[in-house]
Amino acid sequence: MTLPVPGATIGVVGGGQLGRMLAEAASPLGVDVVVLDPTPDAPACPPAADQLVAGFDDEDAISDLAERADVLTYEIELADPDVLESVGADAGVPVHPSPDTLRTIQDKLVQNRAFADAGVPVPDFRAVDGEADLEAAFDDLGQPLMLKARTGGYDGRGNAPVESAADARETFGDLDGYVAEELVDFERELSVIAVSGDGDAATFPVTENVHEAEILRESVVPARTSDEVRKRATEVATDVLEALDGRGVFGIELFERASPRDADGSTGRSPGDGDGRVLVNEVAPRPHNSGHYTIEGCHASQFEQHVRALCGLPLGDTTLRAPTVMANVLGDPDAETRPAVLDGVPSALRDDRISLHWYGKREVRPLRKMGHVTAVGDNRGELLLRARAARDALSFRESTDDHDQPDSTQP
Missing domain, CATH: 3.30.470.20 (ATP-grasp fold, B domain)
Incomplete structure (x- = not known):
């Protein structure tokens, strides 16, 4: 199905940096983006046409979103596939990628089984629901192995290499609902x-x-x-x-x-x-x-x-224009969570090959993704040094602006 462009509206569950950059890309095509996110004035707000302030699984709010959209999507895996499927069917609005795909991705064991059944190469894995399963996984996969929570992990959270059942209990506590994978060299x-x-x-x-x-x-x-x-x-x-x-x-x-x-x-x-x-x-x-x-x-x-x-439009050209390096701008790993503003932008942009993308998050936390820089040129080694230099020129200082509010729901 091809939507009318210009004039289409995409409803997005999630209003973080991905929703922000999606709205920026949609605008030149004449496509509006409306986001749903529990954080008021979420990062996607400036380029998005509107925001509904509600939880990612709020069925009433997602129904309202569907009434305003020609297609629904999501930029965060915390979206509820059952709600999306039900709302999409009731409203006659397609959901992409499909809710079934989201269900598969949300559970790492289900994901691994689906790919293995389809002949997609994945690390050797075993389901873990208790210490006996973990000991059997050590026998089959070796020590150490990678233990992953089946659901809820993000940016490495919920994943850790473990060498013994005692090590796993110390790291994770309860050992129900995990998947063990070979530790890939x-x-x-x-x-x-x-x-x-x-x-x-x-x-x-x-x-x-x-x-x-x-x-x-x-x-x-x-x-x-x-x-x-x-x-x-x-x-x-x-x-x-x-x-x-x-x-x-x-x-x-x-x-x-x-x-x-x-x-x-x-x-x-x-x-x-x-x-x-x-x-x-x-x-x-x-x-x-x-x-x-x-x-x-x-x-x-x-x-x-x-x-x-x-x-439903024809896809664009994916060809690389030139070698490119991207470096994330992260919150200091040892800093306290606080409202913050970015310093050092003029220094970072003295390199005329550097592009800066700021995500508009008002609160900086340890290792939180706050933005990124990109360098495009000829030599990848040189580009990596330039991107690192630009990133390292940036820092955060405490904001004194009274209107800053925490935005803790955004990763």
């Missing part, structure tokens, strides 16, 4: 932003992601790996799209597994032969932090692609 973390349209699909270039303390710090595009690995990562991302239902953008996080070495130092296998060298870590049914580089780096950003897909 990987060369690097990759991602692919993929988009499913109305009868067509596309993938963006493979991205290399640098994490610290489970938080994405930098993305480098194209990924600094072999052509064979990039090809295989794109193939796996395409398989993920085929295993999920509904239109829109998906952020597909991947591991490039380290190859075992023979005595002569060779790996003894080709990195692109489908032998499990590339594994799916997790999938987000929405635009993704590792795809923010596409705003400056590609012909059509992940956010424009999401709008096109939701409205």
Whole structure:
């Protein structure tokens, strides 16, 4: 179904930075975005046409949102798939990606099983509902292993490597409702932003992601790996799209597994032969932090692609304009939560290749994503240094503005 453009309205459950950048991308196409979020004056408000202040699972409020929209979507996995499905059916408004896809993604065990059944490569995994299951997982998967809460994890929260049942109890407490995965020895973390349209699909270039303390710090595009690995990562991302239902953008996080070495130092296998060298870590049914580089780096950003897909429009060109690096601007890990304002913008922008994106959050918390910078050029190593320099020029100082209010519901 193709929506009237200009003139269409997208209703978004969630009004954080993803909703903000989605609204910015929708505006040139003549598409309005209305967001629903429990935080008054949420980050998406300035570019969005309007905000409904309500919880992500508020059925009455989502019904009101559906009355104002031609299509519903979500920018946060805390949305309730049952409510979205019911409201969409009652209002005759499509929901994309589908509520079934959201159900699959919300439960990491269900997600792993769905991908394994579809032939998508994932780490070996086991369900854990108690200590006996965990001990069996150690026997099957080795020690240590990665233990993940099946639901509710975000930015690495709810995930931790554990070496014993005692270690797991100390970290997690109750051991019901988890999934254990082999602890993958990987060369690097990759991602692919993929988009499913109305009868067509596309993938963006493979991205290399640098994490610290489970938080994405930098993305480098194209990924600094072999052509064979990039090809295989794109193939796996395409398989993920085929295993999920509904239109829109998906952020597909991947591991490039380290190859075992023979005595002569060779790996003894080709990195692109489908032998499990590339594994799916997790999938987000929405635009993704590792795809923010596409705003400056590609012909059509992940956010424009999401709008096109939701409205049934032909997809745009995903080609990379030039090598690109994105660096997240995060709250200081040791700082107290407080209202804040950003300092150092003139210094960061002295480099004329730097673009700054500020998310409009009034409260800074430790490691909270407050914005990002992007550098586009020729040499990825140089771009990484420039992006880091621009990011490091930025800092936060306490605000004295009386109108600042906490916005604790936004990640």
